[in-house]
Amino acid sequence: MKLHTLFIALISVLFFSCSPQKKTQEEDTKNWIWVHANKDRTVEEWTRLLKQYNSIGVKAILLGANTEVLERVIPLAHQQNIEVHAWMWTLNKNGDSIAAQHPDWFSVNRLGESCYDKKPYVGYYSWVCPSIPQVQEHILNKVQSLLDIEGVDGIHLDYVRYCDAILPKGLWAKYDIIQDKVYPQWDYGYNPSNIKLFKALYGYSPLDLDDPNTDENWVEFRLSTVTDLVNKIADLVHSQNKQLSAAVFPSPRLSRKMVYQPWDQWNLDAALPMIYHNFYEEDIAWIGETTADGVAIVDGKFPIYTGLFVHDLKEEDLKTATELAVKSGANGWCLFDANSFEKFHQSKID
Numbered sequence: 590m591k592l593h594t595l596f597i598a599l600i601s602v603l604f605f606s607c608s609p610q611k612k613t614q615e616e617d618t619k620n621w622i623w624v625h626a627n628k629d630r631t632v633e634e635w636t637r638l639l640k641q642y643n644s645i646g647v648k649a650i651l652l653g654a655n656t657e658v659l660e661r662v663i664p665l666a667h668q669q670n671i672e673v674h675a676w677m678w679t680l681n682k683n684g685d686s687i688a689a690q691h692p693d694w695f696s697v698n699r700l701g702e703s704c705y706d707k708k709p710y711v712g713y714y715s716w717v718c719p720s721i722p723q724v725q726e727h728i729l730n731k732v733q734s735l736l737d738i739e740g741v742d743g744i745h746l747d748y749v750r751y752c753d754a755i756l757p758k759g760l761w762a763k764y765d766i767i768q769d770k771v772y773p774q775w776d777y778g779y780n781p782s783n784i785k786l787f788k789a790l791y792g793y794s795p796l797d798l799d800d801p802n803t804d805e806n807w808v809e810f811r812l813s814t815v816t817d818l819v820n821k822i823a824d825l826v827h828s829q830n831k832q833l834s835a836a837v838f839p840s841p842r843l844s845r846k847m848v849y850q851p852w853d854q855w856n857l858d859a860a861l862p863m864i865y866h867n868f869y870e871e872d873i874a875w876i877g878e879t880t881a882d883g884v885a886i887v888d889g890k891f892p893i894y895t896g897l898f899v900h901d902l903k904e905e906d907l908k909t910a911t912e913l914a915v916k917s918g919a920n921g922w923c924l925f926d927a928n929s930f931e932k933f934h935q936s937k938i939d
Contacts, residue, residue: 617859618920619649619672620648620649620921620922620923620924621648621651621894621922621924622647622651622923622930623651623653623836623925624650624652624676624926625926625927625928626655626659626662628654628655628658630658632665635662636665638931639671640669642669642927643670643671647924649672649673649674650666650674650927651674651676652673652674652675653677654675654676656738659673659741660738660739663739663740672743673741673742674741674743674745675741675744677744677747678748679746679747679748679818680716680719680728680749680750681713681717681748682694682695682715682717683713684715688717688724692705692706693781694717694718694721694727695716695717695718696717696751696778697718697777697779697780698776698779699773699774699779700773700774701779702774704716704717704752704777710764716751718778718780718782718814719815719817720782720783720786720817721780721782725821728818729822729825732822732826736825736831741831742831743832743858744833745834745836746822746836747836749835749836750815750837750838750849751848751850752775752777753775753847754771754777754802754848754849755770757865758869759867759869770802776801776802778814778849779796783811786810787806787807790810791806808849811849812850812854815851819835819855819856823855823856823857827856834859835857835859835861836863836896837850838850839862839863839865839879839883840862840879841853842882842886843879844862857890858891859892860883860891861894862879862893864879864880864895864897865896865897867901868898873906873909873910876897876910876913876914880913880917881917884919892919892920893918893920894919894923895910895911895914895917895922895923896923896924897911897922897923897924900929
């Protein structure tokens with residue numbers, strides 16, 4: 590009981606001390622948490638967890654779950670005044686049985702290797718090409734199926750990008766690689782469909798170039814294919830008066846270079862940049878610096894909520910990180926993820 594009281598006191602201080610004093614749009618100020626759903630969790634367990642999230646100032650959950658679980662959790666969350674946004678993998682189609690029937694949908698690297706049968710980095714990387722009409726239709730159908738769930742507040746896009754051309758520096762040792770530039774085996778987007786579209790626009794193929802990544806047209810082309818898809822999704826989501834958010838790389842500058850993700854150009858209601866400083870071998874101050882960079886580039890188009898990797902943050906660092914985010918212009922913060930948060934703080938939750 591003593592530890593539980595200490596926990597509540599600690600996180601209450603964390604929330605209220607980093608709450609912004611002034612916001613031009615109060616409704617944009619909130620905190621989030623990514624939640625991987627356990628389908629066997631009972632109503633009582635969900636109620637306990639939702640009350641816990643509420644107690645630390647979380648007003649929206651990004652819930653990765655099937656329809657049955659979403660339908661169970663949404664009314665429980667709304668009782669706690671917590672929004673529920675359906676969290677979906679967008680262009681990484683690992684485990685997607687429909688995509689698996691279409692090898693031609695999958696992204697191809699500069700060596701001609703397809704994600705369909707040769708996974709880059711990890712076994713669950715199954716990237717599809719955003720410019721293929723059938724891929725777009727498949728993704729939009731998935732979005733619509735989530736929008737059809739009664740009470741859902743929004744759609745949250747994850748893996749909405751190309752495969753990592755350059756990994757965060759802190760991960761290079763894990764994969765025994767050095768990525769001081771974009772190398773062919775990690776350079777994706779060379780699908781026949783992309784090449785055909787690009788050649789029709791510019792009259793040449795990127796494969797004719799010694800280093801396609803020095804060609805501005807080719808780089809911008811891939812950026813535009815992701816933007817076009819996201820903005821089609823945005824049109825669908827907004828037509829049904831729901832919100833669209835996305836988990837994105839730390840800042841538009843980094844995301845363009847690393848994964849061809851120009852998220853400042855998207856028609857979002859919220860961006861949640863994953864500012865996981867340890868992945869980049871940076872100190873905690875980088876969270877504030879990178880948040881400020883994104884806020885400046887977006888320039889008020891939509892609010893930013895700084896994503897924090899809980900596992901790499903001690904309790905005092907978590908408080909510092911949330912304060913840095915808000916002081917740097919974020920409208921709040923988002924924790925990755927609920928399971929890590931519970932495990933990390935288990936001694937005090939019990």
